[in-house]
Amino acid sequence: MKVVSGQVMQQMDQRAIGEFGIPGLTLMENAGRACADAITESFGPGEGRKVLVVAGKGNNGGDGYVIARLLSARGWQAAVLMLAPPSAVTGDAAANLALLDKTSLILPPVGAPLPLELFREATLVVDALLGTGVKSEVTGSFRDAIEAINASGRPVVAVDIPSGVDAATGRILGAAVRAELTVTFALAKLGNVLHPGCDLCGRLVVADIGMPQAVLDEAPGVGFVDLAQARSLMHPRTPLAHKGSAGHSLIVAGSPGKTGAAAMAANSALRTGGGLVTLAIPAALNPILEAKTTEVMTLPVGSAGADHLQAGALPQLLREAATRDVVALGPGIGTAPSTVYLVHSLLAELAQPLVIDADGLNAVALEPELLLKRRERITLLTPHPGEMARLSGCSIPEIEADRSAAAAEFARRYQVYLILKGARSVIAAPDGRIALNGSGNPGMASGGMGDVLTGVLASLVGQGYRPFEACCLAAYVHGLAADLLVPLKGTQGMSATDVQEMLPQALKAVTFSAARP
Ligand SMILES: NC(=O)C1=CN([C@@H]2O[C@H](COP(=O)(O)OP(=O)(O)OC[C@H]3O[C@@H](n4cnc5c(N)ncnc54)[C@H](O)[C@@H]3O)[C@@H](O)[C@H]2O)[C@@H](O)CC1
Ligand SMILES: [K+]
Incomplete structure (x- = not known):
């Protein structure tokens, strides 16, 4: 299996969009659906159970909005805890935010503590805070959210990579989510397979999001030797083998x-x-x-x-x-x-x-x-x-x-x-x-x-x-x-x-x- 850095993945996204004309919205929809499918496979149908999606302002959060929409269509009561105001969300993520039922959005006032009861009430927590775009040590409300996710005692599904893990090195940027399941897109990221990041991913699923084969093949990456590769x-050994x-x-x-x-x-x-x-x-x-x-x-x-x-x-x-x-x-x-x-x-x-x-x-x-x-x-x-x-x-x-x-x-x-x-x-x-x-x-x-x-x-x-x-x-x-x-x-x-x-x-x-x- 091939593994790439977060930066290479972002270049691949750009190439798929710019050179092959695949809309970013399609990639995001495919990414969100892959997560919703993995959740359904692991946790069954919603049946009125509550899922809490914790979302940042970037495209990782955008995937989270897609997941919330699809899971609510599958019988979950989905709530989205937003760590940034809707006005800060742009591009494809904003387009998906607009498709959500506004009553499902929770936006704690700036400086107010996170509503921890949401974590207690949820059956499942989806971590869509930070993905390959994480740039620096995680502090403030993002760090509080990561700690609340880890303290929730609920199963956690990480979108692309557990938030706070550096996709290029696997390093923990101050604090990181501990997931039971991580659904990563197109190719695994180095942070999904290198220590200590890989220890926080739980089961790793690499999902097809419709990335063109040429983009997958030509991306600079490293091999990862797993059982299938080995x-x-x-x-x-042929039946005719002998010690010589x-x-x-x-x-x-x-x-x-x-x-x-x-x-x-x-x-x-x-x-x-x-x-x-x-x-x-x-x-x-x-x-x-x-x-x-x-x-x-x-x-x-x-x-x-x-x-x-x-x-x-x-x-x-x-x-x-x-x-x-x-x-x-x-x-x-x-x-x-x-x-x-x-x-x-x-x-x-x-x-x-x-x-x-x-x-x-x-x-x-x-x-x-x-x-x-x-x-x-x-x-x-x-x-x-x-x-x-x-x-x-x-x-x-x-x-x-x-x-x-x-x-x-x-x-x-x-x-x-x-x-x-x-x-x-x-x-x-x-x-x-x-x-x-x-x-x-x-x-x-x-x-x-x-x-x-x-x-x-x-x-x-x-x-x-x-x-x-x-x-x-x-x-x-x-x-x-x-x-x-x-x-x-x-x-x-x-x-x-x-x-x-x-x-x-x-x-x-x-x-x-x-x-x-
Ligand atoms: N077309 C695409 O680019 C696709 C991207 N996808 C998703 O998009 C993600 C990457 O999206 P983005 O590049 O928007 O990045 P992220 O969503 O990972 O996060 C970037 C945002 O977080 C902020 N940020 C960075 N470091 C921070 C920190 N330490 N504390 C708080 N905020 C911080 C940045 O300013 C930026 O606004 C992937 O991980 C994947 O989940 C998927 O939807 C597939 C398609
Ligand atoms: K994440």
Whole structure:
């Protein structure tokens, strides 16, 4: 699904009206009807029940007037609480205001408290205060209205986006409505899917309001990886599949104290459907990894006593990699100078698609220009914000201020695919494509989750998925495995190994529709 900023949506509205001749009134009528239909579907017919529409002075309020008119025709007793005088309402919104029964309009005198009894008496509250036109922090009577809506204890339906959420960032502008249902128009807005705004939307419905297909297709936006999107990316496994056709990953990982990272990355590659996995580890750690893994083949590298990956292991690793479909480099390798040197050498010399994570990224951060040596080869990085900050020479707050921009800029500059981890991981491609991952939960804030993702991503690349699609699917499946754990374990105490072991169920959920076992 495509997601756009509020500003882009406003340009789309203008284009539909100006270039395609669709009257703004038609778009507003379609938007209001989509909300009325969603309300009827969720809450049933009116049967004399009361609905309170809280309306601002812009077109979001205009949608609210349409909703009030249509719901009263469907048996609701509709009242409209206006936060601005009718004289301030203009354009299409004014045209719809004129169609309303004047006795349904409530306009509290300036400075008077809001009539809270209206909220108590209503069965349902519709939030049509502010939509994509919100410009600043919400204060005064608008803030009072948002607080009254939230305190009402009534189900709330938000029109387009919960009022007070910034449509471009999901940021709460001082106060925001908490809705049970949000009906957004034409395309979802970034504020509908980014935290914390998305936590206030409740169920999100994206309604068709008759926007021309060309306007939808040509709007600049980002992808949002949800179940439907992940399902469309999944390659079905053919009946003729064999272990040689499902990809052979080489995972280069491990140092003393971090053998678990190596084991999780390798096991996760298998749990994602990889045909074969070879785990290259410092020779001295081989007995530990032999015991920790079963299906995985271990490859002790370096001299017999080597407990860190060292530069001398380069020829052995290059020989091994030559017949592998993908290499993943970094989980738990540490930052010893010789290990860093090895990472830099592998970066330059490996021909295979290369996934780099963890200490592999820290080694790259010392000399990011080395990535440009791989311009003609596929490189995929999976940084968390701290690693991203080191890679790009910015601070973590700078990265967090605009995660999509940070990921997109780095991916373009260094011609790499990138998963910037965190709530709503950002996936960026060298050609400018961006997607946000829709799965995952706070239970994933625990050590080792990144090692699992590395294994998942390497496995998918090894199975032949194209890099951007592999990143989208890896992020989604990884998050979904954690989501499937929530009913079983909650969000405190789930471990990365739990997520690793849930990967097959996540893949199953993505592969099969509900109708198929
Ligand atoms: N043709 C169109 O443009 C369509 C627009 N639609 C609706 O129109 C909405 C956008 O309408 P508008 O651009 O009129 O904007 P809004 O209705 O979101 O709000 C804009 C109004 O609120 C005021 N405002 C901004 N920030 C404020 C704040 N912090 N506190 C108080 N007032 C504030 C502005 O001065 C402006 O008057 C969409 O969200 C959607 O609901 C739909 O009807 C579909 C068609
Ligand atoms: K709203």
